[in-house]
Amino acid sequence: MTPAPRPGRTLARMTGILTARPVPARSKAFDLLLAGSLCMVFGLLSIAQAGFEGILGFGMLVPLIWRRTHPALVFFGVSAVASVQWLFGAQLMPANVGLLVALYTISVYGEVRYSRIALGIGGLGVLMATSRYWTNSDWRQQVTMMVALGALVFGVWAFGERRRTRGLYVAQLEERADQLERDRDREAKLAVSNERTRIAREIHDVVAHGLSIMIVQADGGLYAADKSPEQAKKALATIGDTGRASLTEMRKMLGLLKQDEQPGLDPNQPRPQPGVSSLPELIDNVRDAGLTVDYEVTGEPRDLEALLGLTAYRIVQEGLTNTLKHAGPGARTSVLLDFGHEMLTVVVTDDGRGAGVAPSADPGHGLVGMRQRASISGGTVSAGPKAGGGYEVIAKLPYHLPTGGDQ
Template sequence: MTGILTARPLPARSRAFDLLLAGALCVTAGFLSLAQAHFGGILAFGMLVPLIWRRTHPELVFFAVCSVAALQWLIGVDLQPGNIGLLVALYAISVYGDTRLSRIALGIGGLGVLMAVSRYWSNADWKQQVTMMVALGALVFGVWAFGERRRTRGLYVAQLEERAAQLERDRDRENKLAVSNERTRIAREIHDVVAHGLSIMIVQADGGLYAADQSPAAAKKALATIGDTGRASLTEMRKMLGLLKQDEPNELDPNQPRPQPGVSSLPELIDNVREAGLNVTYDVTGQPRDLPALLGLTAYRIVQEGLTNTLKHAGPGARTCVKLDFGREMLTVVVTDDGRGAGVAPSSDPGHGLVGMRQRASVSGGTVSAGPKAGGGYEVIAKLPYNLPTGE
């Protein structure tokens, strides 16, 4: 339970509002009470001035106002406009005060109703006394219940805000973890790509050394191959070094090399997906060309992820089309389906497939866009330039 002497933090705007409210009540109800009875007016200010701190110290304010009202009852001062401070203090403790003390305050309010009826309507008949008791009791309980409802709603909104903030933090953490995992996977694949290039360079160097004396032309060709392969591998490594922060060489097994898929492996991938029950068409436009290993791998993974998402989300009977367009400067990869697409409600867990696609495309200097199509279905478009920036 929060101590009643502990001040609640309050924005400057709220403090200013409380000051203006207490001032307005003092000017109106306070001076009206002062006009009715001199000493009673002074007591009215004693019930109105503490309202300045109604939100920072709601329990102290309520009990202070009740103490002044009890003094008013004891000395026989009639009810006056300043007694509205009791209702404001009761509302304040029900909204901002401790829950247990708020219920105690309701009980004190009920006791105050009995005391008021016994003093100020003691000469009335019993019907009038009952009527006033019910009316004052309903007023007190209504003010308290309204404050409790306000408190409950405020707590509910605060919980929703905290939950939304926690979900956002979790999503950011999951996205960062997904990017980290994807970079680790890419690092392993690049290790294989570069290792393949180095293997070619070693074989060509050994062959060139062997043929240097007997066939200078073959040696020159071997040296040219070494230069081309080295430059391509170096370009890929420079690109990756700018993105990858951590590698795990202990998990790489050089004794078990894995062949890296590329564009030429897409027909086999599509056949496997067809066997899983997905209707897929494959279309290639433009003049196919030999692609760098990294670029071919990126295109393959994007198609693979797009088909996987289609299997998961497009629904039964969906038709899918994979298109590769070999343009003059870039390769365009398009994966579309006519499944449920935009008709499906957004998922609370968007997954990490699109994160991985974009990460892979950025490594190759390209971009990926994905989203629902007009009329239904989903579309993934990747634009992958042939030439990687060399960097520093």
């Protein structure tokens, strides 16, 4: 099991997403305009107020051009210039506003750890400024200035942190929306793939069953052509009817492949599929092909879900198809539907040669297809030769999917 991410790691990851975004050109242009305006106003005022020392003011304003691309470097650089100002005893000047801009920037765009360090440096700067520039004031004025400067520094930093939190929230919402969109697209593709696989299985069952009947009828008609023309005509008629019915059903299946591409069609519209009620017609068609089939229903019949009914129908159809292919001439087949208390049992047996159903490497064919269909409904299929000859297919299909366990 993958451990849940800790809140600190989540915050760091989301901060990385926020800071890793490329800076738009208009934001860079704004920073250039901001730094230029501050230099023109506060830089020139600093020179007018402090003379030559006012040049230090430009060292606190010019770096603001890169405040978004390198917030930590800009803040520490501006702080270094302010430290030089303090060491040489230069007076406070209007250009010191660059410190507040840099502090705000690192609290918004910088890493969390650097933002905390910047707040500590800002608090240290308040103490240094108070000790340097208000030494001749009484203690009340010193405390007042210390509190005022501290409130200003903390207020600027807190406002930046609020902007950061809002940015992280928006970034998290965008990431979640992107993830939901990716999940939706993946589920849509998976649904389309599953639908196409189901349709391919249906086409195989329809074509295989129809062709098996047509082959048997064609062989019988060829054999009876000289001795019994009426039997040959009947076989040809059965071939034609079976071919047309199979072609019609196959066209319906192929039409489903194009349904998603046709506007105005509801993809959730129910699609009629054969069920256990269609088995008598299926068995009559097989009987017309010359195969002797006994059909029996035991237990109390009930209405089945569409998927379960279709599964039972296709298993019987596949069993009869393979009997036509492998059981040989004169084989007798029986189909049993047993409506038990908890499950439907489908049994298809024959007394032919017992060649059975060879498992196929392609999903959806032969015995593999039977087991795959049954597993979707939570059931099982067993197949194999019978003692004394013949072949037997037994499918156990629960009326409801089992709950619990790994599905």
